[in-house]
Amino acid sequence: MKTSTAPGFLQSLSPASRPDPAVPPAALAEIDQSCRGPVLFMFVCGVVWLLAGTVFALITSWKMHDPAFLAGYGWLTFGRVRPVHLNLVVYGFANQAAVGTALWLMCRLCRVPLMHGWMIIVSTVFWNIGVLVGAVGILAGDSTGIEWLEFPPYAAPILFFSYALIGVWTVITFRFRREPHLYVSQWYLLAAFLWFPWLYSAAEILLVLEPVRGTVQAAVNWWFAHNVLGLWFTPIGLAAAYYFIPKVIGRPIHSYYLSALGFWSLALFYNWNGMHHLVGGPMPAWLVSVSIVASVMMLIPVVTVAINHHLTMRGHFHHLKSSPTLLFIVFGAMNYTATSVHGVLSALRSVSEVTHFTHHTIGHAHHGMYAFFTMVMFGSMYYIVPRLTQREWPSARLIYLHFWTCGLGIMLYVGALTLGGVLQGFAMNDPNLAFLKVVAVTKPYLVLRSLSGMLMTVGHIAFAWSLGWILIRQLGPYRDPSAVVLGSSKSQSTGAPA
Amino acid sequence: MSLVNWILFIGSFVVLPVSALFALRWAIRTGQLENLNKGALVIFNDEEPVGRVTDRFPRP
């Protein structure tokens, strides 16, 4: 049901145009219908990159304990497949899963159908071209050599153009919202959509196009790299958690005051964290100290969010057995708390002295990026996709397989590298131990990492299988959506208490 | 420490808290913080009211 009052593209750009107050908030089914093409397109592209990134992850991990593996080709050397893995899963998968989820959440929270879907489609096409060009560039040796920003300079404008479309779309949607109140998820989303282009363009300019001198580059690098996680992925992950946890169990969030406190303290402190990656490095003492203090201050938003989510869930944990979305998101939210507290500890100078430069850091990065963020994104997709396709997920077993392989896999991964990293750090700080002995200490943990990676691979294949299957079902005969998807239709109310 | 740095640091220590205080005062006076209790309910509506569980595993 198209509303005739939807503004045209040019009209929606005009600062004078306002939403028509006579138009009521859109029905959920109408919103889902409008999101179907763009959001599904983004999710499918994201999952394709997830599979490709997983292949590169396995190659990278295997090379760590079997250096002769695929060693004959320059383009497959460790130092190239590793950044390709990172950039594919971060910019290819995580980013598209994040933006797709964010678009759907924005529409739902603003209570408007997705406007100008073509912008999203064009943006997604460009984004995927950018990721492909960037990954091939790295394999060809054009990496910038800057962590989290390896995509060669010629890929960046493509990505930026793509992002700009999303940014414009967000502003339009926000301006034409039909729900006056801003829910906490919207704060996080709007903030993330403002922060990301600032971070990305500043880093691209100051590091690649017109590099600043000396270690100022390192400062910009870690200001950017830590904030991509902290001010882009984390807010979107939290926005999803703040929406789906109350939504799935049908109970409002415990305390809105805590939500506000958590949001503003995150905004205030997270962006100052990055320099703790340079503890002991050639940076002025104050710069590192400021970041250490800000890192410890992160306990405030983390504890607030943890309390808020926990008290919302209290008495409702039995829903974990019945809801795939909740299962993934609660797992992610718990790991958000765990990884953040862990991050606070490893920012301290005395801890960093041991753990810096070791596999511990890699374990921590995956803890945040995977055990928290990616799992929350999986949970979100399990909620969103059936509503867009109007089809049921094909198999509960596949979902369980996905959850347990990925959940156990990432816990094994984080455990192995955290422990192995600490042992590596102690060995490295013992000057009487030859370096090759330090390497030998880490080897069993690197093998464990490969095993956990295989577990997660199984989960990713299961998820891709589910997604492919549900999409194929959509091509098949139409089924009554109200019988398939819970809660998205009034006819479902027969099953709900009156 | 050079003059520029002093200005920057003192400036940030004074300007930031003062502006935060003003923002808070403004927010309270204009009622930005008053209807927070509505906020948590905004994701529920007639279609999906409070109390309805909206997700489950697929049934065979």
Place this chain on the structure above:
Amino acid sequence: MNYGPLLFLGVFLTLASSWVGLVLVPQIQFGRLEPVKIEETGEIYPMARSGLAEQGRELYRAYGCVYCHSQQVRAEDFGADIQRGWGKRRSVARDYLRDKPVLLGTMRTGPDLTNIGMRQPSVSWHLLHLYDPQMTSAGSIMPPYAFLFDRQKQGLQKSPDALPLSGKFSPDPGYEIIPSPEARALVAYLLSLKSSASLPEVK
């Protein structure tokens, strides 16, 4: 909270604060550091690298060496960097003035390379090590970079550039292994990595 502009202003100001604090202030404070003249030797430090070493640096970046090797030495009483001989003093901002990009690194899967040019000045060692790290460092998990070497048929006489390989590392009879220009550039870069000059800000 339902007032969009308030949200946008707050969100803008928070990131602006760290943009000023972590990017702008460092740029003002040490973004214009200059090389200095070392009193003992009269050399300008840091010196520009030779063209070959600069080419090697590009390869170091392109092959992602930075993912396993750091180039920063921590202070005497912080970790064991100096006791391990990775440098004679801690690294400071001035050491990196000429580096684009700065390759500090965050991992020590392999040893730190700040001072590798002093610690291991032998070109032939580096070539052997690049060809197959197991030859010089058995048990290492560094990948072999044999693709930086050319396998060619041996002429009447052994080429003077051929790697002195023996045992299980030697090529098929009648063949020899010659380092490519890339391998030589990479080694030239590694040998250029020295930071023992004492600076006013650090003993």
Place this chain on the structure above:
Amino acid sequence: MNPEVPTPPETPSGNARNGVNPAEDRRQVSGAPAAVSREKPEPGEGHQPISLWVIAFMGALLFWGGWYLQRYSGNYEPLVYDERATLKLGGGMTAAPTNAPLDPLKLGRRVYAQVCQTCHQENGLGVAGQYPPLAQSEWVQAPSPARLIRIVLNGLSGPIQVAGQTYDNAMPAWRDDLSDAEVAAVLTFIRQEWGNQASPVEFEEVRTIREQTANRGSRGLWTAWTVSELQQISDTR
């Protein structure tokens, strides 16, 4: 949709809130009489006040942050890298690092790990066909270290026979990078490790030979020894 709709009845734990209008809710949050609170043992969700414990926790963290910055900021100077610099200058709270001389064997082991080990290996056996062994080497265990000191200071090039095997590689000069004490320590170490049994090397011996051979090249460009040259030098005490 109307956001003013009161919490519906099916909220499991919030039955007491049935029919409460939002105005009453607000009153309760902003410091209601105790009796009202008791009436509603678990008030409805959505607007729980922040626990005092959380506020106290935040205060403690902020206080700690201020203390840390005051102590470890190095006065916000750009060229101060040591976060304890101001403490060391001011109250003398930390003792200056002592430069106590290291046990020569310990120092020798350390220098060996730093500069020798990459070629001669941790076990002193070298690399077959490339780098000669030091363990059980007749060169290392010679009665006088005169040749060894020369090799370390200026390097060695050309073929050399060690333990019946010929090696043809080049050893670099360490004259610029190792002090007399370090050369003495590392040579003492290799002469007494891996079952080697030879006399320790004295610091004075290194200094004397360093002065004697100072004319073999210049900084960075030292002329390496060849075996035939070294054989001119007596290796007996």
